[in-house]
Amino acid sequence: MISKTLIREFETLLGAENVKTQEADCMAYAYDAAVLPPVMPSIVLRPSDSDALGKTIRLCNDNRLPVTVRGAGTNLSGGTIPSLGGVVLLTTGMNRILEINEADLYAVVQPGVVTAKFAAAVQAKGLFYPPDPGSQAVSTIAGNVAENAGGLRGLKYGVTKDYVMGMDFFDANGDLIKNGSKTVKCVTGFNLAGLMTASEGCFGVFNRIILKLVPPPAAQKAMMAVYDSEAGASQTVSDIISNKIVPCTLEILDNFTIRAVEDFAHAGLPTDAASLLLIEVDGHPAQVAEEAEKVETICRKNGCTRFQAAQSAEERNKVWEARRAALSALARLRPTTVLEDATVPRSQIPHMVRAINEVARKYSLTIGTFGHAGDGNLHPTILTDKRDKAEWLRVEKAIDDIFDAALSLGGTLSGEHGIGIAKSKYLAGEIGASSIEYCRKIKKAVDPNNILNPGKVLLS
Amino acid sequence: MKDIQQLTTMLKTLEDQMTVCMHCGLCQSVCPLYTQTLNEADVARGKICLLGGLSSRMLDDVQGVKDRLDHCLMCGSCAANCPSGVNALEIFLKARVILTAYQGLSPARKMILRGALAHPRLFDRILELGAKSQSLFSQPASELLGTSCSEVMSPFIGKRHFTPLADVPFHKRCGSMDTPVGASGLKAAFYYGCLTDKIYPNIGDAVLKALRHHGVGVWMPIEQACCGIPALSSGDISSFKKLVRANLKAFGSRGFDALVTPCATCTSTIREFWPMFAAEFSDDEAADIRTLAAKTIDISAFLVNSGLISDNAKLSAGAATMTYHDPCHLKKSLKISVQPRRLLQSSPSCRFVEMNAADSCCGSGGSFNLLHYETSAAIGMRKRDNIVASGAATVTTSCPACMMQMTDMLSRRKDAVTVRHVIEVYAADLV
Ligand SMILES: Cc1cc2nc3c(=O)[nH]c(=O)nc-3n(C[C@H](O)[C@H](O)[C@H](O)COP(=O)(O)OP(=O)(O)OC[C@H]3O[C@@H](n4cnc5c(N)ncnc54)[C@H](O)[C@@H]3O)c2cc1C
Ligand code: SF4
C-alpha cells in the first residue's frame, strides 16, 4: 500500500490529474499487448517534464516501490505488466520533438513521441527515419528503443538500435546519466546507450533520445511473386541476397495467410499459392530499375508462377495492402491471436517454415506464418481461444517447440518483440546461466533496490 | 439487480465479443478522446479491459467502471480501424445497459429520459415552452451563425454558443404528409429526427424540396419519435424500447422503398443499433425492426444510390467555397462518404474543397458534450482549426448534432464561416 502522504507528495510534484490511484484507472494499465494475465498496479504516474520524471523515480526508489515504465503499452512480451501493487510510470506525457537537425542529420526527442508522428515530421523536412514497427501509429520512441523494435525495412536499413546515437536517462536513484552525442563518431566513455537499447525498462528511464536520420531514397519499386512451392520462394530469398541485392523489404506470406488475406481483403491473391513474396527495392532510380530487373529474373528462375511489378504509387500501395492486411485477416479468425517472432539466419528460413508446419500438425493448431523473410524473422501466428484450457496447453507446448526449433537452427528467441515476462523462462536455453548471471550483476549494480521493472527479462 | 454475482454473469454474455480484442492498442491512434487525454481508460482497449476486470472480479468498483465507460464519444473510430474487428460500440452499449440495470439511472437522467424523451408529445411541449422563453435569456452572439449564448443561463449551459430552438417545430408546421409517387417511381418515408424537428427545420424543408424535385413520393407521419440513442447510450433500455415501439407503430405497416433521414446519428442508430437490440423485442417486432433498419438511409446516399443525381452532373465550380465534415456515424459506421460530396459537387453554387482530417470526430458525442463540455470543446477546436485552414466560407455536413458542435466552436472564435447541411446546399440550388 502506498501511504496517503506519499500520494500527496506525488500530487504536488506532478499535479493531481497526473496521479491516478482509483482501481478503475489502475486497471487500465494492468496489461499490454501480450497474451498474459493482467496485474493491478496501485498507482499510475504521468510526469510531463524531465525534472518531474527524475524526482518521481527518486521518490519511488526512496520508498522501494517497483516501477514499470510504460509508453503505448503495445509490446508483445509483457514488458509493461506491472508488479502487483507497484507503480506504472507513463512517459507518454513527454511527447515533444525537441530538434530535427537537417545539417547534421539527427533528431532529439522526448521519450513519449509517437513513432509515426516522428517519422512524418522527419519526412516533412525531407529526411527519413526508417524503423517502422507495425505498431508505429501508436508506439513510442522510448518503447521502440527499450525493445529495439524492428519493422519492414530491417533488411536494408537495420532496426532501432542502428539509429540511437545517444541519450539521457534517469538511473534508479533519479540521477540523470548522459551518453552518446550528436556527432557521427563518439567514443567518449562506455556505450551506455547501447546497453539501454533493448533494456526493457530494467536499467533506467529514458528522458531524451538522439536519433540518426538518413536521406530518403529517391525511388522505389514494389514487386509481388507467387509460388506454388515453399522451396521456390525460400530459394528466391537466398538468391536475391547472394546476388548482392539488398531489398529494403522482403516479406513472405504462407498459404494459410494468403487465404486469410484473400477472404478478408479480396485483394485478388491466388488462394492455391504456397507462398507469396513481397519485395521492394529502393535507392537511385537507375539502381532501382536494374535491381528490379534482376529480382524478376531470380523470381522467374525459381519457378514463380506470377510476377507483378507496381507501375504506380497506387499499384505499390496495392502490393503492400496484402501484407498490411495479414495480421487483421488472421486475428479475425479466432478469439485469441498469439504473435511470435522467433528468428533464424535467413538461409534457414525453409527449415523454419517446415518446423512451424510440423508443430501445427503435431498439436492440431492453426498457425498462419508471415514475416520478414529477408531478416529470417518470421511471425508464426497461433490462432486459438485462450478460454479453451486443453487447446491452450497445446499452444504453450507449441511455443516451446517453436523456440527449440529456432535455437537448433542457430537462431534466436526473439527478433523484435523482446523477452519481458513471456520469454524469460527460455532465456537460459539460449544464452546460458553465466550470461544471465552477468546481466544480474549489472542489474544489481545499477539498481540495488531492484525497483526498475523487477521480474522482467532476467526473472527474479 | 444488486447482486455483483448477477452483474458478472450478465457481463459474461459480452465475453465472446470482448475476447476478440487482442489488446494491440492500435485504437489509441484513432480515438479522438485518447488523443486529447492520453488516458488509457478513455480508449476502447482500456474500456474493454475494465469490463473484463469487472467480469473476472479483479475490481469491484462498478461505478468507477461505468463512469469511464460513459466517458466516450461513441464515435466508432476505434471499431472502424480495429485490426481484429472488435465491435466496440456494441460492447459499450450493451455494457451500459447492464451496468445501468445494476447501478440504476441517475435521477437527472431518469427525469429527462423517462419523463420527456420517452413521451414524444411531452418532450415536444417542453421544448415549445423553451422556444417561447429562450429569447428572454439569450442574446445573439454571432448573427452569421444564428447561435445565442446567455449570461443568465451560463451556469447551466457553460460557455456554449447554443443554436436556438426553432419558433415552430418542423412537424408542427408541416403536419403529417403523404404525397404520391412521381417520376422516380420511388416512395420514401421521411424520418426527420429530433434536431431537424426542433432546431433545424430548414433541413426538413430542404429534404422535402429535394424529394419533390426528383419525383419521390413522401410519407411523413408526425407520430414518429426520437430514435432512442440518448436513452440507449444512457443504458436506459426501457425508454429505448418505448421509443422504438412508437416508431414501429408510426412507420410499421406502410409500404415504402426507403426510410430517409438527414441525421447521421439517427441513420446509424436505426440501421445498426435497433437490430443489435432486437432480442429485447417480440419476434414480430424484431422482424419489423430488421425490415425498417434495412430500408433506413442517409438522404445523400438515397439520392445518389437511387440514380437520381445524374452521373454526368457537371462538377460545379460555383462561387461559394464549401468543405465537408464526415460525421462519424456516417463514415465510420456506415461507410458513407462519397455521396454527400457528390451532392455538393453537383450543386452549381458550390466550389468544393477538402479540409484536412475531414473524417476526424467533431467532439460532440451527443450527451458527451453536455457532460464533458471542456473535453468536447478541445476536440471540437481541432475540427474548427481544420475548417478554417481549408479557407472554405461554409462547412457542410450530414448531421445536425455535428452542425451544433461546429457552430459552437466557430462562433466562439468569431469565425466568418457558416454551417449548413449538405441537403440545404443542394436543395437551395434546385429550381
Ligand atoms: C499490432 C502490433 C504490431 C507490432 N509490430 C511490431 C514490429 O513490426 N516490430 C517490432 O519490433 N515490434 C512490433 N510490435 C511490438 C511493440 O509495438 C514494440 O515493441 C514497440 O516498440 C513498443 O512500444 P511502446 O511505446 O508500446 O512500448 P511499451 O509496450 O509501453 O513498452 C515496451 C518496453 O519499453 C519500456 N519503456 C517504455 N518507455 C520507456 C522509457 N521512457 N524508458 C525506458 N524504458 C521504457 C517498457 O518498460 C517496456 O519494457 C508490434 C505490436 C503490435 C501490437
Ligand atoms: S479494440 Fe481493436 S484496436 Fe483496440 S486494442 Fe482491441 S483489438 Fe486492438
Ligand code: SF4
Ligand atoms: S467510440 Fe470513439 S471515443 Fe469511444 S473509445 Fe471508440 S474511438 Fe474512443
